[in-house]
Amino acid sequence: MKNLIAIISGLVFGIGLAASGMTDTTRVQGFLDIFGDWDGSLLFVLGGALATTLLTFRILLKRKAPLLAERFLLPIKTTIDKPLMIGAMIFGVGWALVGYCPGPAFAALAYLQWQTLLFVATMLAGAFVARKWSDRKALN
Amino acid sequence: MFEVLFSGVNFYYTLIGGFLIGLSATMLLLFNGRIAGVCGIAFGLFNQSVGDKLWRWLFLSGLVGGAILLHLLADLPDPSPSNASLPILISGGFLVGFGTQVGSGCTSGHGVCGISRFSNRSIISTLLFITFGVLSMLLFRHLMGII
Incomplete structure (x- = not known):
């Protein structure tokens, strides 16, 4: 049942990403290009998503547990540390360079374009290197 | 201002797309207790x-x-397809993967789910990656002309 929920929510997420224009690198770059020919329409993606989750999360996180699992698996860290900030900055630079963030990059694999495949492969490599690097730092 | 926001036939798709992303995140949290953060x-x-x-x-x-x-x-x-050159595609992908792993999340995990939990970390992260995205467009497109 949990697996069924995973695939349905993945499908709904993928439909949302493709419908909203987040899988179109030209539009995403246009959204970030406020000093040029700005395309502000993608504000409504974040707006529409947040309008939903700000309301639903508030209600559902009052529950003791989710419907199909023993507990909510939420991030426990609350401190604003260097990795959080540096990681977000690096991510922002990469996001602007091509116009893909991770969700849309996966969804856009649907279009069978080699550019997306290469992006996803190097993205996974980047994440892999980052974990090796932080593991080593944790050991030292 | 109005034209910039509502331009194109895709406006309704854009808004409905946003709602669907929110709906998906709601389902995953309500049933499975999981945050819909794609990179995580x-x-x-x-x-x-x-x-x-x-x-x-x-x-x-x-x-x-x-x-x-x-x-x-x-x-x-x-x-x-993206019109980015090969070196830009490769470095963009690498930086997105590296940055989201180090920064524990991306647009969905921090930008949607985290902000909806009023997480300080996610609010800071979202402000930073959008700001750096905007500044990078200024640098790489308008000052250097490479994207």
Whole structure:
């Protein structure tokens, strides 16, 4: 049942990403290009998503547990540390360079374009290197 | 201002797309107790200490399947491929993967789910990655002309 929920929510997420224009690198770059020919329409993606989750999360996180699992698996860290900030900055630079963030990059694999495949492969490599690097730092 | 926000036939798709992303995140949290953060879900696949991998594969397959479905059913053409050069594609991908792993999240995990939990970390992260995205466009497009 949990697996069924995973695939349905993945499908709904993928439909949302493709419908909203987040899988179109030209539009995403246009959204970030406020000093040029700005395309502000993608504000409504974040707006529409947040309008939903700000309301639903508030209600559902009052529950003791989710419907199909023993507990909510939420991030426990609350401190604003260097990795959080540096990681977000690096991510922002990469996001602007091509116009893909991770969700849309996966969804856009649907279009069978080699550019997306290469992006996803190097993205996974980047994440892999980052974990090796932080593991080593944790050991030292 | 109004024209910039509402331009194009895609406006309703844009808003409905946003609602669907919110709906998906709601489902995953309500039923499975999981945060719909795409990089967290994806990068967990390559982490040996993470045991439950099947649902991650299913969610990611759903992302691809959902995009296929949408373009089959709706009157929306596939977006044209990225026109980024090879070095830009490779470095962009690497920086997105590296940055989201180090920064514990991306647009979905921090930008949607985290802000909705009023997480300070996610609010800071979202402000930073949008600011750096905007500044990078200024630098790489308008000052250097490479994208």
